[in-house]
Amino acid sequence: MQRRQLLKHMGAAIPAAALARAGRAADLLTPAGGASIAPGPFTPDWESLEKYQTPDWFRNAKFGIWAHWGPQCEPEFGDWYGHFMYREESDTYRYHVQKYGHPSKVGFKDIIPRWKAEQWDPDSLLALYKQAGARYFMALANHHDNFDLYNSRFQPEWNSMRLGPRRDLIGGWSRAARAHGLRFGVSVHAAHAWSWYEMAQGADKSGPYAGIPYDGNLATADGKGAWWEGLDVQALYAQRHAVSKGDAEGGVVNEHWHWRGGASIPDQAYCDKFFARTRDLIDSYDPDIVYYDDTVLPLWPFSDAGLRLAAHQYNRSIATRGKLDAVVTGKILNPQQRRSLVLDIERGQSNQIEPLPWQTCTCIGNWHYDRRIYDNNGYKSAQTVVHTLIDVVSKNGNLLLSVPVRGNGSIDEKERAIVEEIGRWMARNSEGIYDTRPWAVFGEGPVMEEAPAVSGAGFNEGKTKPFSAADIRFTTKGEAVYAFVMGWPGNGKVTIASMRSGGPHLPRRVSRVELLGSGRKLDFRQTAQGLVVNLPAEKPALHFANALKIT
Incomplete structure (x- = not known):
């Protein structure tokens, strides 16, 4: 076509x-x-x-x-160093000028051999x-x-x-x-x-280099006597074309x-x-x-x-x-x-x-x-x-x-x-984690209730409050459901509302709960409010996320 x-x-x-x-x-x-x-x-x-x-x-x-x-x-x-070093107002430009020299003399092509x-x-x-x-x-x-x-x-x-x-x-x-x-x-x-x-x-628009072109339009012939003699700079920069329209020219920069x-x-x-x-x-x-x-x-x-x-x-x-x-x-x-x-x-x-x-x-x-x-x-x-x-x-x-x-x-x-x-x-x-699939619901707790939807390419991480022991996430594999408790509760107990007695997600009653990595069977009771699990008195070394294996 x-x-x-x-x-x-x-x-x-x-x-x-x-x-x-x-x-x-x-x-x-x-x-x-x-x-x-x-x-x-x-x-x-x-x-x-x-x-x-x-x-x-x-x-x-x-x-x-x-x-x-x-x-x-x-x-x-x-x-984006190779982009921002050509923006006069940026910290990257100032750093580049101080460390390497002005981009009319030392462009990104000159960083590569270093x-x-x-x-x-x-x-x-x-x-x-x-x-x-x-x-x-x-x-x-x-x-x-x-x-x-x-x-x-x-x-x-x-x-x-x-x-x-x-x-x-x-x-x-x-x-x-x-x-x-x-x-x-x-x-x-x-x-x-x-x-x-x-x-x-x-x-540059101002200062001692105002109006002196950066190196984006150099041709092969310009390299005579330089380290890059004989190289086609445009094979790197690809800049023999009209630039995109900025906001002032009727363009929309965020759409470029x-x-x-x-x-x-x-x-x-x-x-x-x-x-x-x-x-x-x-x-x-x-x-x-x-x-x-x-x-x-x-x-x-x-x-x-x-x-x-x-x-x-x-x-x-x-x-x-x-x-x-x-x-x-x-x-x-x-x-x-x-x-x-x-x-x-x-x-x-x-x-x-x-x-x-x-x-x-x-x-x-x-x-x-x-x-x-x-x-x-x-x-x-x-x-x-x-x-x-x-x-x-x-x-x-x-x-x-x-x-x-x-x-x-x-x-x-x-x-x-x-x-x-x-x-x-x-x-x-x-x-x-490995070889698992999602369970009936992905989780419960306060972070889930305020999680923003994805828009555009993403960039929504960090827009909720941090996870805590009140937050739970689920995965499943075979006959087991894994409930990850995102912290260690102060009272030593976890209540999982999604696994309540008579709830819609478990076809049979829970028969065993263990803390992954310990092999220890934990005491629990399944009530109308949720599955209540008593955690061990001794916390694991990395207790910021604790996996309960529930069968």
């Missing part, structure tokens, strides 16, 4: 019958670059993709850890994450900075084999994850480089992320290159899961690149593994898209049991490493992470937790302590 037709039918599905007449999936929607999709039952349209079924491995895994790590971690100054990752030890980190209870691991394959962290055939100048660490980072992460028995995923963010880097075309509100729309060559880069990533590293940091899919709805990538990955999984074993995530999905992909909610949770599996992604700090959070003891605690995990799992979801990696490839001692504490809790309580 031609680009102009896709633009005409913004958001409309491509007719399945028309695609079927086109022949094999490998021949469908071939871009100008000549790349095709793997043959198989899936075609790049929603009518085909909605036949997708989430594989059991993902539904059972529940917990993954993410290394959201790339050259933007080298300054150790937080997320990033050496000299302490990166993926095997040691994956051993730690496996011990913490993670069942899958996600590695950043590229960010909005457009720098590929693998041996990229279609971004050959700007990748980690040629610059910076001069190593195949995705290859190293993949080998370590699989050596430790973890499913492996990659996250892809580069579709947004087109608009994300637009600030690099600008200049969704390619609306006056956003500059990438050209066909950009879309074709993105498809080729991402297919190369999928084919070379065979990820179990691909996370797209996009509304619906990359470059949707003006390009079919994301549809083709999803169909390609599903077909390839069937061809190479004998079954559909792959996961593709997307954000802000309508019901049909929700059946076609796994919904990802960023830094937020659903407030209900979702009928289909989903994932929340969050971080214990900033997405990219931020030394200020370390210095100010600003990381999420293990308690907060565990409470989030339990809440998400009770609603049919998974938790993908980012542990920020320093520029040198290590994690700091405060992060390590948090991860280790999560591991100690999981060692005692993971029976109620």
Whole structure:
């Protein structure tokens, strides 16, 4: 289908019958670059993709850890460094000028070779994450900075084999994850480089550098005599285009992320290159899961690149593994898209049991490493992470937790302590997490009563009061129901109203209650008000969340 037709039918599905007449999936929607999709039952349209079924491995895994790590971690100054360093009013700009120099002279391209990752030890980190209870691991394959962290055939100048660490980072992460028995995923963010880097075309509005252009419009010829001589800077910055319309020009800046509100729309060559880069990533590293940091899919709805990538990955999984074993995530999905992909909610949770599996992604700090959070003891605690995990799992979801990696490839001692504490809790309580499904209700208590609904991509975490012993979350497996009490009650008793005698959720009376990790049978009585359980006199070491196994 031609680009102009896709633009005409913004958001409309491509007719399945028309695609079927086109022949094999490998021949469908071939871009100008000549790349095709793997043959198989899936075609790049929603009518085909909605036949997708989430594989059991993902539904059972529940917990993954993410290394959201790339050259933007080298300054150790937080997320979106390569964007905000070109915003004159931002703290990042001021930090950059002080540490590296003015962005007319030292742009983001000049940060990349400073990033050496000299302490990166993926095997040691994956051993730690496996011990913490993670069942899958996600590695950043590229960010909005457009720098590929693998041996990229279609971004050959700007990748980690040629610059910076001069190593195949995705290859190293993949080998370590699989050596430790973890499913492996990659996250892809580069579709947004087109608009994300637009600030690099600008200049200071005041001060000694007023009007002197930043480095976003440099050409290859400008590199003569510089360290980047012969490199095409525009292959990184992608800035030979008119910028998106700001609010003052009749645009809506908050809509640019969704390619609306006056956003500059990438050209066909950009879309074709993105498809080729991402297919190369999928084919070379065979990820179990691909996370797209996009509304619906990359470059949707003006390009079919994301549809083709999803169909390609599903077909390839069937061809190479004998079954559909792959996961593709997307954000802000309508019901049909929700059946076609796994919904990802960023830094937020659903407030209900979702009928289909989903994932929340969050971080214990900033997405990219931020030394200020370390210095100010600003990381999420293990308690907060565990409470989030339990809440998400009770609603049919998974938790993908980012542990920020320093520029040198290590994690700091405060992060390590948090991860280790999560591991100690999981060692005692993971029976109620892994391989479970939602119960009749996901929970009870005051936090449930005030939980906000998700809007947009998410971002509703932390908008309720903290969990306490008055809050309970449920999961189930086999004949057991697991009731997670989110604290230790002062009177040593738990009353679970949802399990009251004669209530609608239990077909038979409770016969046994035990505290996970102890094997000890607990005294209880089932009344018309609820199941009343007497807890042991001695609290567990990590008593901020306590799993009762009820049969």
